[in-house]
Amino acid sequence: xxxxxxxxNLKAIVGEENFYHDKAHMIAYSYDATRERYEPDxxxxxxxxxxxxxxxxxxxxxxxxxxxxxxGSGFTGGALPANGGIVxxxxxHMNKILEIDxxxxxxxxxxxxxxxxxxxxxxxxxxxxxxxxxxxxxxTIGGNVSENAGGMRAAKYGITKDYVMAIRAVLPNGDIxxxxxxxxxxxxxxxxxxxxxxxxxxxAVITExxxxxxxxxxxxxxxxxxxPTVEKAMEAVYKTMASGVTPVAMxxxxxxxxxxVEEKFKKGLPVEAGAILITDVDGNxxxxxxxxxxxxxxxxxxxxxxxxxxxxxxxxxxxxxxxRRNASQSITIYGSxxxxxxxxxxxxxLPELLRRIDEVSKKYGVKVPCFGHTGDGNVHTNVxxxxxxxKQLEIGHKAIEEIFQITVDLGGTLSGEHGIGLSKAPFMHxxxxxxxxxxxxxxxxxxxxNNILNPGKMAL
Amino acid sequence: xxxxxxxxNLKAIVGEENFYHDKAHMIAYSYDATRERYEPDxxxxxxxxxxxxxxxxxxxxxxxxxxxxxxGSGFTGGALPANGGIVxxxxxHMNKILEIDxxxxxxxxxxxxxxxxxxxxxxxxxxxxxxxxxxxxxxTIGGNVSENAGGMRAAKYGITKDYVMAIRAVLPNGDIxxxxxxxxxxxxxxxxxxxxxxxxxxxAVITExxxxxxxxxxxxxxxxxxxPTVEKAMEAVYKTMASGVTPVAMxxxxxxxxxxVEEKFKKGLPVEAGAILITDVDGNxxxxxxxxxxxxxxxxxxxxxxxxxxxxxxxxxxxxxxxRRNASQSITIYGSxxxxxxxxxxxxxLPELLRRIDEVSKKYGVKVPCFGHTGDGNVHTNVxxxxxxxKQLEIGHKAIEEIFQITVDLGGTLSGEHGIGLSKAPFMHxxxxxxxxxxxxxxxxxxxxNNILNPGKMAL
Numbered sequence: 001x002x003x004x005x006x007x008x009n010l011k012a013i014v015g016e017e018n019f020y021h022d023k024a025h026m027i028a029y030s031y032d033a034t035r036e037r038y039e040p041d042x043x044x045x046x047x048x049x050x051x052x053x054x055x056x057x058x059x060x061x062x063x064x065x066x067x068x069x070x071x072g073s074g075f076t077g078g079a080l081p082a083n084g085g086i087v088x089x090x091x092x093h094m095n096k097i098l099e100i101d102x103x104x105x106x107x108x109x110x111x112x113x114x115x116x117x118x119x120x121x122x123x124x125x126x127x128x129x130x131x132x133x134x135x136x137x138x139x140t141i142g143g144n145v146s147e148n149a150g151g152m153r154a155a156k157y158g159i160t161k162d163y164v165m166a167i168r169a170v171l172p173n174g175d176i177x178x179x180x181x182x183x184x185x186x187x188x189x190x191x192x193x194x195x196x197x198x199x200x201x202x203x204a205v206i207t208e209x210x211x212x213x214x215x216x217x218x219x220x221x222x223x224x225x226x227x228p229t230v231e232k233a234m235e236a237v238y239k240t241m242a243s244g245v246t247p248v249a250m251x252x253x254x255x256x257x258x259x260x261v262e263e264k265f266k267k268g269l270p271v272e273a274g275a276i277l278i279t280d281v282d283g284n285x286x287x288x289x290x291x292x293x294x295x296x297x298x299x300x301x302x303x304x305x306x307x308x309x310x311x312x313x314x315x316x317x318x319x320x321x322x323x324r325r326n327a328s329q330s331i332t333i334y335g336s337x338x339x340x341x342x343x344x345x346x347x348x349x350l351p352e353l354l355r356r357i358d359e360v361s362k363k364y365g366v367k368v369p370c371f372g373h374t375g376d377g378n379v380h381t382n383v384x385x386x387x388x389x390x391k392q393l394e395i396g397h398k399a400i401e402e403i404f405q406i407t408v409d410l411g412g413t414l415s416g417e418h419g420i421g422l423s424k425a426p427f428m429h430x431x432x433x434x435x436x437x438x439x440x441x442x443x444x445x446x447x448x449x450n451n452i453l454n455p456g457k458m459a460l
Numbered sequence: 461x462x463x464x465x466x467x468x469n470l471k472a473i474v475g476e477e478n479f480y481h482d483k484a485h486m487i488a489y490s491y492d493a494t495r496e497r498y499e500p501d502x503x504x505x506x507x508x509x510x511x512x513x514x515x516x517x518x519x520x521x522x523x524x525x526x527x528x529x530x531x532g533s534g535f536t537g538g539a540l541p542a543n544g545g546i547v548x549x550x551x552x553h554m555n556k557i558l559e560i561d562x563x564x565x566x567x568x569x570x571x572x573x574x575x576x577x578x579x580x581x582x583x584x585x586x587x588x589x590x591x592x593x594x595x596x597x598x599x600t601i602g603g604n605v606s607e608n609a610g611g612m613r614a615a616k617y618g619i620t621k622d623y624v625m626a627i628r629a630v631l632p633n634g635d636i637x638x639x640x641x642x643x644x645x646x647x648x649x650x651x652x653x654x655x656x657x658x659x660x661x662x663x664a665v666i667t668e669x670x671x672x673x674x675x676x677x678x679x680x681x682x683x684x685x686x687x688p689t690v691e692k693a694m695e696a697v698y699k700t701m702a703s704g705v706t707p708v709a710m711x712x713x714x715x716x717x718x719x720x721v722e723e724k725f726k727k728g729l730p731v732e733a734g735a736i737l738i739t740d741v742d743g744n745x746x747x748x749x750x751x752x753x754x755x756x757x758x759x760x761x762x763x764x765x766x767x768x769x770x771x772x773x774x775x776x777x778x779x780x781x782x783x784r785r786n787a788s789q790s791i792t793i794y795g796s797x798x799x800x801x802x803x804x805x806x807x808x809x810l811p812e813l814l815r816r817i818d819e820v821s822k823k824y825g826v827k828v829p830c831f832g833h834t835g836d837g838n839v840h841t842n843v844x845x846x847x848x849x850x851k852q853l854e855i856g857h858k859a860i861e862e863i864f865q866i867t868v869d870l871g872g873t874l875s876g877e878h879g880i881g882l883s884k885a886p887f888m889h890x891x892x893x894x895x896x897x898x899x900x901x902x903x904x905x906x907x908x909x910n911n912i913l914n915p916g917k918m919a920l
Binding site: 150155177194216344378413 | 561562563564565566586607608610614615618619621622631635636637638639641642643644645646647648649650651652654655657658659663674675676698699701702703704705706743744745747748751804805806807808836837838871872873874875876877878879880884888891892893895896898899900902903904905906907918
């Protein structure tokens, strides 16, 4: 419950029309893509950086919790007010593309800009913003930066952090800071932008982001390879990546996922295959594309690929991508509740990872369809259970815990792109030592000594 | 002066043969590339991470200052014991390439490995480590990471931070931590590796670095363009970079620099030219090279290029690069003391930057030859004075201060690749607000509450 006095003072900052604590708003801002729900005490819509500075200064002085929020499309509860407090909703007013600087190939945006809107705006000018999380049609750049979002194109083009040149942000005490410049290089001072990326809204509220853009490649081509076993496909993945050719994307679907898409959409997919790989290459010249495709075809076939299909045009390309695009929704045929994680390992241990996930699946008697961004070692692992069955849910969570342990043992990470938030906080001790978690806590304290900003996330 | 008791205890950790406090060692470890000198109280050569942990724990408990040092080739005094203490010299034992992992395209190295040794080792396996600071033949990877070194190839391939995947380090209290993984993506926990990069040895001692490698491009070609004015050349730089073609390098020399090289080496350089640009492109196919060269030639000529020369082979390429490679040593004809800085601006304001540097040069009556990495907006600005003349030195420093102010006014940074260290510490207030410097101090304190690690650097 928020005190009347605070309501009055916060309304004085942002105006009546930008502060709500009615039931409808509390419900609307209580959830994210985890489907867990925590109602905030209020929702506030700052109009600009100055509002945010005043709000944070006020809340810091009065011990009021603030939870920054973009589109609420996160998979780990990063934007959920798990400890109550006020949701600081950035999607309403702080959603402008401030500049697309063609000369320096840079975009300056507010945090509430939708990823896809930015992509479209820069592509209209012949430029390219590569990070493309699956949530691109609704997730915000602020959220992407806060979670360091990845996407399909990460194998070649990297992830959000590779494009952030500068950040403006408000510290919990209300101080406004700028970190980084509109320059490729900047080594003056500590890399504050670097630590704000992936900090899940726990250190500062990001108010402006300067992003590197690149020239849009003129051509693109898609291919699909069918493999007898998932191990063979995983061998083909890392051997392709080590061949010198870097595909834009190198995505995989395992047998369970292929079957699920086929059952739902009847597209004539190879349901007996152990796995399929779908890959895109790009470049400016036809010769670059055919060179890359030739290498990929050779490496795929050397690793047991029984069928290799190249798309001749955009329509065929969309067709090859269909299975991957519809994987996530299709696998729900295996259970009403999907416990999905985005573990990531060094690419060379992908075959072993998938083998061991299969063992876990058998041990617990649960189906674990897998698909994802194998080009960068990132596997979306989905433990499917009946969500209404407490016993099954418990088994599912045990299976996931075991998969996390396997991932860490193989030199991998709990999260390739979704973050820790609430969902993975219980597993932080698997991935980090006490000394490392102490360091995280010291950094949190350096930014936010009163712990008002998104408390309780990341096991801090 | 270091107490006998501490000498005894530190020798017990590393062995007699790895601890020195004789005059010869004090002198040998008193300088870096700034030519300033500060003698340490002792020099210690840790054999491994465990030694470093024990040393730091002991020094932290006893308030003894530690200054980590690689090759001592830094340009800003980052490795100088400006406040006394013990130099922790990492080049002697901690200098091994631990692993070159072909499957994952990753190298794992100790901090004392020389940049060029790593480049050679990975190129022998068909892989490529792009960061190539001018000091590559003697600077260490640990130093490169600590200063976030750039180099010639940054225009296309980025800088050191773009290749650091994981770091092991020892905190001032002796805790050993690991940050990052051998995975392209890792968003679990705060980005500790990100903040250690460019932290100039003030937060932790780096003991192991995992670096991303890429496939070595099969072909490369060099070209040179001659321009009537430096402004025209700068226009050509940013318009080339915005054309969709990304050269590996795009280096420039101004008229003063061209004349200096010509005077020293008589190579028949165009001494009347306002500036020359030297550029490299690379790729796997001949078509990629000719496509890029055609675009560059067109953009250069549209911007006043009077002569465009493409190298037909390695020998001609080395010839075109000769002037750039010898720029730094040649400009000493203008004065015995070179006050050199590595300011960086957004590329589109390069023409204005150079115009304004010329004004400063005239105002103070000093020669300011400029050259450098214009492809990423990084200009090596050299105020040349008579080093034995106090009055001239003072004028030189005033000129540099004015150039820093211009750089910051144009949205640039004090340092593109050399760091802040001691040399630029007095100018931190130009580039950062009090709030930002307070945040740096809070971060320093979170890592190093007793301020034992490389104190006095970066104006903290």
